[in-house]
Amino acid sequence: MTAFEPSELVVTARCGTPLAELEEMLARAGQMFAFEPPHFAAEPPAGATFGGMIAAGLSGPRRAAAGAVRDYLLGARIMNGRGEVLGFGGQVMKNVAGYDVARLAAGSLGTLGIIVEASVKTLPRPSAEVTLALEMPGERALESVNRWIGRGIAVSASAWRGGELAVRLSGAASAVAAAAAALGGERIPEASAAARWAAIRDHRDAFFAGEEPLWRLSLPQLAPSVDLPGEQLIEWAGALRWLRSGADPQAVRTAAARAGGHATLFRGGDKASGVFHPLPAALLEIQRRLKAVFDPDRVFNPGRMYPGI
Amino acid sequence: MGERSAVPAPGIPFLRQAQVVARLLRALPPDSVLYEAEDTRPYECDGLSAYRQLPMVVALPRDEEEVRAVLAACRDLNVPVVARGAGTGLSGGALPRGDGVLLSMARMNRILSVDAAARTARVQPGVRNLAISEAASAYGLYYAPDPSSQIACTIGGNVAENSGGVHCLKYGLTVHNVLKVRALTIEGESVEFGSAALDSPGLDLLALFHGSEGMLALATEITVRLLARPALARCVMASFGDVARAGEAVAAIIAAGIVPAGLEMMDRPATRAVEEFAHSGYDLDAAAILLAESDGTHEEVAEELARMIEVLERAGATAVRVSGDEAERLKFWAGRKAAFPAVGRLSPDYYCMDGTIPRRRLAEVLGFIAAMEGKYGLRCPNVFHAGDGNLHPLILFDANAPGQLARTEAFAAEVLEKCIEVGGTITGEHGVGIEKIDQMCVQFSARELEVFRGIKRAFDPQELLNPGKNIPALHRCVEFGRMRVHGGKLPHPELPRF
Ligand SMILES: Cc1cc2nc3c(=O)[nH]c(=O)nc-3n(C[C@H](O)[C@H](O)[C@H](O)COP(=O)(O)OP(=O)(O)OC[C@H]3O[C@@H](n4cnc5c(N)ncnc54)[C@H](O)[C@@H]3O)c2cc1C
Numbered sequence: 189m190t191a192f193e194p195s196e197l198v199v200t201a202r203c204g205t206p207l208a209e210l211e212e213m214l215a216r217a218g219q220m221f222a223f224e225p226p227h228f229a230a231e232p233p234a235g236a237t238f239g240g241m242i243a244a245g246l247s248g249p250r251r252a253a254a255g256a257v258r259d260y261l262l263g264a265r266i267m268n269g270r271g272e273v274l275g276f277g278g279q280v281m282k283n284v285a286g287y288d289v290a291r292l293a294a295g296s297l298g299t300l301g302i303i304v305e306a307s308v309k310t311l312p313r314p315s316a317e318v319t320l321a322l323e324m325p326g327e328r329a330l331e332s333v334n335r336w337i338g339r340g341i342a343v344s345a346s347a348w349r350g351g352e353l354a355v356r357l358s359g360a361a362s363a364v365a366a367a368a369a370a371l372g373g374e375r376i377p378e379a380s381a382a383a384r385w386a387a388i389r390d391h392r393d394a395f396f397a398g399e400e401p402l403w404r405l406s407l408p409q410l411a412p413s414v415d416l417p418g419e420q421l422i423e424w425a426g427a428l429r430w431l432r433s434g435a436d437p438q439a440v441r442t443a444a445a446r447a448g449g450h451a452t453l454f455r456g457g458d459k460a461s462g463v464f465h466p467l468p469a470a471l472l473e474i475q476r477r478l479k480a481v482f483d484p485d486r487v488f489n490p491g492r493m494y495p496g497i
Numbered sequence: 498m499g500e501r502s503a504v505p506a507p508g509i510p511f512l513r514q515a516q517v518v519a520r521l522l523r524a525l526p527p528d529s530v531l532y533e534a535e536d537t538r539p540y541e542c543d544g545l546s547a548y549r550q551l552p553m554v555v556a557l558p559r560d561e562e563e564v565r566a567v568l569a570a571c572r573d574l575n576v577p578v579v580a581r582g583a584g585t586g587l588s589g590g591a592l593p594r595g596d597g598v599l600l601s602m603a604r605m606n607r608i609l610s611v612d613a614a615a616r617t618a619r620v621q622p623g624v625r626n627l628a629i630s631e632a633a634s635a636y637g638l639y640y641a642p643d644p645s646s647q648i649a650c651t652i653g654g655n656v657a658e659n660s661g662g663v664h665c666l667k668y669g670l671t672v673h674n675v676l677k678v679r680a681l682t683i684e685g686e687s688v689e690f691g692s693a694a695l696d697s698p699g700l701d702l703l704a705l706f707h708g709s710e711g712m713l714a715l716a717t718e719i720t721v722r723l724l725a726r727p728a729l730a731r732c733v734m735a736s737f738g739d740v741a742r743a744g745e746a747v748a749a750i751i752a753a754g755i756v757p758a759g760l761e762m763m764d765r766p767a768t769r770a771v772e773e774f775a776h777s778g779y780d781l782d783a784a785a786i787l788l789a790e791s792d793g794t795h796e797e798v799a800e801e802l803a804r805m806i807e808v809l810e811r812a813g814a815t816a817v818r819v820s821g822d823e824a825e826r827l828k829f830w831a832g833r834k835a836a837f838p839a840v841g842r843l844s845p846d847y848y849c850m851d852g853t854i855p856r857r858r859l860a861e862v863l864g865f866i867a868a869m870e871g872k873y874g875l876r877c878p879n880v881f882h883a884g885d886g887n888l889h890p891l892i893l894f895d896a897n898a899p900g901q902l903a904r905t906e907a908f909a910a911e912v913l914e915k916c917i918e919v920g921g922t923i924t925g926e927h928g929v930g931i932e933k934i935d936q937m938c939v940q941f942s943a944r945e946l947e948v949f950r951g952i953k954r955a956f957d958p959q960e961l962l963n964p965g966k967n968i969p970a971l972h973r974c975v976e977f978g979r980m981r982v983h984g985g986k987l988p989h990p991e992l993p994r995f
Binding site for chain 2: 251276279284285286287291295299311312313342359360448452478
């Protein structure tokens with residue numbers, strides 16, 4: 189960690205800093221990474237790092253309400269394929285000088301260069317949080333959660349699975365209490381609620397166990413449920429749908445595309461047909477050219493994302 | 498501001514103009530192609546009127562197919578294209594070229610759909626920012642980013658500049674509120690950046706496109722995220738006896754874990770100018786005032802207001818007033834939103850800066866600006882997005898008074914370089930355009946600028962989209978003499994120094 193100024197809501201750290209360490213420090217200051225980054229690996233030194241968090245670009249349960257890693261990334265120093273360290277963005281909230289290369293690095297999976305150091309915006313922790321469990325079928329759950337959000341209820345996470353919807357409300361204590369009373373359902377005790385959201389975030393929940401291929405479908409939140417075999421866990425008010433399914437990869441991709449989104453073969457399965465959703469030719473060409481700007485000799489994670497990138 | 502041309506204004510090349518007009522008329526109706534000086538005059542500048550240039554031709558396409566036809570013509574004939582929304586930009590981003598086509602999005606101004614349940618709106622790029630919120634209001638929704646120019650500026654311009662507004666402290670900039678941009682590349686390809694879902698595969702081109710100043714591709718359709726209109730909003734006006742105290746109060750609010758919906762500051766010269774114009778009820782005895790807004794449910798607002806007032810009083814506010822009703826809240830904001838034109842009335846011309854600094858350096862930088870007022874003999878009221886550390890000092894001058902424009906530019910350059918020195922940036926939301934292109938050489942190294950040029954060429958190999966803006970050419974930095982030197986070595990030592 190190189191700088192943390194609580195009144196600036198910014199933390200600057202080197203890429204190898206353990207994520208857990210940063211999160212602990214933020215918690216002591218009453219702050220957090222609002223996008224709730226997952227920790228898939230166990231403990232340090234194998235645990236998640238700050239640089240990995242940015243390069244992977246993954247966000248947890250709060251994403252639909254608060255935004256993704258890229259939304260909080262203010263600046264990055266990046267080592268390109270020629271070993272030159274270049275700085276983009278900075279530590280301030282607003283910055284439109286030059287193209288936004290820092291945000292481009294979020295989710296780039298190490299294909300453009302090494303994120304040496306970065307500055308990320310933090311947020312104060314909400315003063316109150318309540319998790320409720322409600323019984324309802326999938327379609328109604330999505331419709332309800334979206335209706336609540338549309339009415340200004342501060343839903344900070346949602347997860348539906350097998351007929352049960354869990355929603356987390358965050359904000360001022362009085363507002364959370366009023367919203368919880370309006371929504372009804374069963375209130376989950378604080379400690380077990382926290383553990384439950386962390387387990388979903390980190391894929392330690394029972395849903396993620398086992399050998400069945402894990403698909404990540406990113407869809408418009410109200411897209412009708414996709415007609416594929418297998419169990420689903422639905423987060424982000426419907427915008428993120430985890431699917432355990434041995435279905436033909438082509439069928440999964442077609443269903444996701446038809447619903448207006450895309451599918452990633454997140455874990456397991458046969459990666460022969462690619463992990464990520466195929467890109468239209470024009471976009472793939474632009475991305476190949478961008479790769480060449482940063483890493484002309486293709487030393488960084490070549491082919492990790494797409495052939496040629 | 499006074500007149501001055503950016504590019505050595507050549508007469509419009511007549512034969513070339515005829516050739517381009519003839520080609521455009523094959524695809525566009527006659528009233529969509531303008532080339533007589535009296536018709537093209539309204540397009541000669543954007544909000545930065547010190548720079549003017551008549552475009553060779555103006556094209557006014559009505560749909561994506563017509564945009565594609567204009568781009569095809571420009572590509573085939575190797576003609577530069579500058580897109581224009583409403584022309585309210587403050588950095589010369591939409592400044593035309595005498596050898597180019599100015600492509601106005603003014604006729605692509607339809608709201609295509611509002612999806613109330615999914616809380617999104619699909620709009621054409623020429624739709625005005627405020628029109629989106631107006632269309633969404635029937636559903637209790639609104640589009641959050643609210644630049645002060647929102648009655649006029651277009652969503653396409655907002656995306657191209659990554660514009661902010663007084664409420665972006667809590668609700669984010671344009672980049673945080675746009676889901677998808679459909680665009681045309683100069684090669685004539687339709688592409689989609691982002692999607693109706695929350696992410697899309699591959700590199701995040703949606704983020705890269707924001708703030709790209711019309712240089713990578715042209716947006717033809719934009720899908721924005723809408724938010725629930727808060728049940729209640731109330732605004733606190735706090736007075737301070739000195740500017741530094743007000744700056745410290747801003748940091749204290751954030752440090753207390755409060756993220757107000759808006760947190761703005763104006764110094765006395767600014768409030769005095771505004772009060773005469775907008776009658777907002779500002780405290781004119783205060784050296785500076787803060788406007789801090791709280792919004793949400795009734796419970797949330799009550800809780801947050803109480804905490805905010807406590808922090809403000811502890812930070813030394815001499816008076817605190819809370820808007821009594823919606824009319825008074827809007828009055829508080831009306832003054833802030835009218836600040837540029839109001840301050841502009843104080844003098845024949847004004848020059849608006851846009852540096853952003855870490856919040857904790859506010860007091861120091863304001864002191865620096867005050868010292869510069871003395872050094873250059875020019876007044877400079879301050880209005881700014883304090884919560885974000887985004888400053889808008891307004892230098893007052895008279896372009897007809899000999900030497901004043903040059904003094905103003907030197908003043909501005911010193912302030913921008915101070916912003917870089919304290920760890921900030923030369924532009925928070927107005928963009929680089931043509932105006933701050935030389936300061937880019939100070940903020941970035943030659944290698945970093947080379948990356949920007951590479952990105953430009955990845956989208957636009959012929960460099961026809963808004964060339965010459967935003968990213969300085971290497972020789973320009975060398976001439977400017979401010980190239981950053983790394984490790985004692987000049988970049989590209991093989992190049993001659995002029
Ligand atoms: C009084 C006043 C107050 C202002 N307040 C604010 C403020 O609070 N916050 C803020 O951020 N800005 C503010 N601005 C600046 C300005 O309004 C914004 O930059 C705005 O986003 C510009 O929109 P426009 O439609 O006028 O774009 P234009 O000025 O026409 O163009 C701006 C840039 O966008 C490009 N462009 C336009 N349309 C497209 C398209 N469809 N595709 C690709 N590129 C395109 C142009 O080429 C140009 O580079 C203010 C300006 C004024 C005059």
